[in-house]
Amino acid sequence: MVKISHRGAQTKLEILDIAVDIASAEGLEGLTIGRLAKETGMSKSGLFGHFGSKEDLQLAVIDTALDIFVTRIVEPARDTERGITRLRKLLDGWLAYVEGTVFRGGCFFAAAAAEFDGRPGPVRDRIAHLSGQWVSLLEEETRQAQRRGEIDAGLDPGQLVFELHAFAQESNWAHQLMDASDAFDRARIAMADCLRRASTGAQTTPEGPQWI
Amino acid sequence: MVKISHRGAQTKLEILDIAVDIASAEGLEGLTIGRLAKETGMSKSGLFGHFGSKEDLQLAVIDTALDIFVTRIVEPARDTERGITRLRKLLDGWLAYVEGTVFRGGCFFAAAAAEFDGRPGPVRDRIAHLSGQWVSLLEEETRQAQRRGEIDAGLDPGQLVFELHAFAQESNWAHQLMDASDAFDRARIAMADCLRRASTGAQTTPEGPQWI
DNA sequence: GTATCATTAGTACGATCGTTCGTTTAAAGG
DNA sequence: CCTTTAAACGAACGATCGTACTAATGATAC
Numbered sequence: 001m002v003k004i005s006h007r008g009a010q011t012k013l014e015i016l017d018i019a020v021d022i023a024s025a026e027g028l029e030g031l032t033i034g035r036l037a038k039e040t041g042m043s044k045s046g047l048f049g050h051f052g053s054k055e056d057l058q059l060a061v062i063d064t065a066l067d068i069f070v071t072r073i074v075e076p077a078r079d080t081e082r083g084i085t086r087l088r089k090l091l092d093g094w095l096a097y098v099e100g101t102v103f104r105g106g107c108f109f110a111a112a113a114a115e116f117d118g119r120p121g122p123v124r125d126r127i128a129h130l131s132g133q134w135v136s137l138l139e140e141e142t143r144q145a146q147r148r149g150e151i152d153a154g155l156d157p158g159q160l161v162f163e164l165h166a167f168a169q170e171s172n173w174a175h176q177l178m179d180a181s182d183a184f185d186r187a188r189i190a191m192a193d194c195l196r197r198a199s200t201g202a203q204t205t206p207e208g209p210q211w212i
Numbered sequence: 213m214v215k216i217s218h219r220g221a222q223t224k225l226e227i228l229d230i231a232v233d234i235a236s237a238e239g240l241e242g243l244t245i246g247r248l249a250k251e252t253g254m255s256k257s258g259l260f261g262h263f264g265s266k267e268d269l270q271l272a273v274i275d276t277a278l279d280i281f282v283t284r285i286v287e288p289a290r291d292t293e294r295g296i297t298r299l300r301k302l303l304d305g306w307l308a309y310v311e312g313t314v315f316r317g318g319c320f321f322a323a324a325a326a327e328f329d330g331r332p333g334p335v336r337d338r339i340a341h342l343s344g345q346w347v348s349l350l351e352e353e354t355r356q357a358q359r360r361g362e363i364d365a366g367l368d369p370g371q372l373v374f375e376l377h378a379f380a381q382e383s384n385w386a387h388q389l390m391d392a393s394d395a396f397d398r399a400r401i402a403m404a405d406c407l408r409r410a411s412t413g414a415q416t417t418p419e420g421p422q423w424i
Numbered sequence: 425g426t427a428t429c430a431t432t433a434g435t436a437c438g439a440t441c442g443t444t445c446g447t448t449t450a451a452a453g454g
Numbered sequence: 455c456c457t458t459t460a461a462a463c464g465a466a467c468g469a470t471c472g473t474a475c476t477a478a479t480g481a482t483a484c
Binding site: 024025026027030031074105106110111113114115117118119124127128131158159162163165166167169170172173176177178183185186188189190 | 236237238241242281318322323325329330336340344370371374375377378379380382385388389390398403404
Binding site for chain 4: 243244246256257261265266
């Protein structure tokens with residue numbers, strides 16, 4: 001996706017790699033040019049030259065986090081069968097990504113959303129847009145499952161995804177703030193329950209991730 | 213709860229009233245001494261004298277937000293019958309508080325949690341403690357409902373509250389970031405569904421808040 | 425009315441913020 | 455090789471951060 005045309009582009013990737021780690025834990029405002037320069041071993045001005053402003057740096061960090069998110073969760077799900085199987089795979093990937101150590105601060109986008117939802121501007125717009133895309137992806141897969149007869153066609157995909165997404169975010173909250181490691185089990189139970197109720201029982205081979 | 217002994221205590225309340233409004237929208241770090249002084253019309257040092265440090269200011273802001281939370285949600289629920297009725301009242305109050313304009317930035321504690329969950333210290337500890345108390349309150353009321361035979365005694369209160377709390381937080385997220393005003397309807401539907409499944413049907417007079 | 429004492433203002437500190445400038449380093453192109 | 459161009463640096467900018475110290479203020483108690 002990103003062209004590595006010149007030598008500078010390589011170091012830019014290295015910068016962003018560290019930047020996304022800091023930002024996930026301390027926030028996109030807490031990510032400071034001076035701090036980032038120290039962490040990368042560069043000079044403030046040398047680093048700053050790669051981005052025209054702090055806002056551009058923040059946007060670049062967001063896109064870097066998106067790359068990781070897509071690589072870790074969305075891409076692997078493309079291999080699986082469409083419908084409820086892929087939906088399960090996406091949700092399972094989401095939980096594993098939050099539970100694991102992909103980002104120090106849990107879900108990058110949940111943190112960024114909370115930080116910027118009250119600050120209008122390009123950064124907030126980008127976060128909102130990407131979050132919307134993620135929800136839309138889950139909804140589209142729900143509709144696929146409905147067309148395949150795996151999920152009750154009478155259900156509202158928006159409502160179902162609202163609930164599934166809520167469980168994922170809640171587990172992130174509980175884990176980050178309360179150190180509640182059982183939150184992921186709770187989320188898996190809730191998701192499995194939710195999908196079982198929504199299911200028509202038409203799924204032939206339940207070879208996806210096993211919950212409960 | 214807070215004694216208004218001297219004249220200074222009154223201005224301190226006025227300061228915190230404005231501070232909690234700023235912090236809810238811009239965060240507890242975004243709440244700056246200089247900014248707060250300008251907003252209150254005081255001098256930086258005059259304002260600073262009321263708190264010994266920025267951290268103490270942040271803690272005072274949290275306690276002020278707690279007062280509002282308790283007054284708005286917890287206190288009114290004390291009038292209602294215990295068990296599922298009070299549980300419904302608490303959840304309904306929660307949603308109304310997030311939906312309304314109590315805090316500019318939606319749920320104060322959700323925002324504060326996301327901001328400080330990666331920064332160890334007294335502020336994080338206080339937020340985590342209060343959030344834990346809120347969850348415990350919901351769980352305790354669930355257990356009451358179980359003792360009264362309103363909710364299936366075989367259910368895990370922790371699991372039930374996890375799901376209910378998830379819906380509330382998700383609606384806050386959707387509303388703040390995506391301007392999705394239908395998120396509250398979604399949350400009410402999900403909560404009503406959740407409680408109906410958990411219910412034994414033993415509740416006599418459903419005169420609480422009506423969902424769906 | 426005067427002494428007392430909490431409250432506010434004024435000023436300044438060192439640190440760090442994001443940003444700009446001119447210069448030096450170093451790789452690329454001919 | 456030399457020239458061109460991109461990349462990194464060092465220093466400095468004005469602004470603001472949290473905080474400390476001292477002086478003016480103003481209400482309360484005697």
